[in-house]
Amino acid sequence: MKKGKFQMILYSLFCTAVLSCGGKKYIREIPYSYSSSEFSEISHEKLASSPYSIVDDNPQGLNDDTLKIKEKYSIIMEVMPNEVRDYKLYSYIDPWLGTPYKKQSLEKQKGVDASYFVQALFSDVYGETFPKTPDGIFRSKSLQLFTGRNFLKEGDIVFFRYDKFHPISDVAVYLHNDRILACTAKGLSIYDFNDEYFQLRFIAAGRLKEKK
DSSP: OOHHHHHHHHHHHHHHHHHHTTTHHHHHTSGGGSOHHHHHHSOHHHHHHSSSOOOOSOTTOOOHHHHHHHHHHHHHHTSOGGGOOOHHHHHHHGGGTTOOBOTTOEETTTEEOHHHHHHHHHHHHHOOOOOSSHHHHHTOTTEEEEOOGGGOOTTOEEEEOOBTTBSSOEEEEEOSTTEEEEEETTEEEEEETTSHHHHTTEEEEEEEOOOO
């Protein structure tokens, strides 16, 4: 069949399809034919009766601040936004990022010690009281300890060992996609857990036990 004749047949079939759906009326009722002002004036009742589905990209009804946090940390951790679930956790840590390290301190943008920060975070966000030392947190009966890093989930506490004199020397918080919130000489920030510095010192992790 010649190309011209084939195109004519396709065009004829298209016209037949449009006419069978009501011609101009069909085209006029396609949702994206509305102007932005017209669409915003359509009542929820009319939308509900429409044969076309409406996609809700915020089914949880999150406020603007929470949506910004969700988007920001999904980009930082290179995950889909729906994987960022613990909004209180990220909202809490956000203003602390960049705070320089200072032993036994807890002052936003002035100085922070990792174990002091984790103690405050879990108290304010989860209502769980821990000691202010890495070893004290490690020994808490509220934690379920494990060693397999493949089991890590958002909000788990990660423990590190620096030398034989300090079996549990430091703590961090696991976020997503091998990203952890830790405090090094560079300050409190989000680091790559795969970095050799952390891998050589990783001892175990802990997760809050479910309260009965």
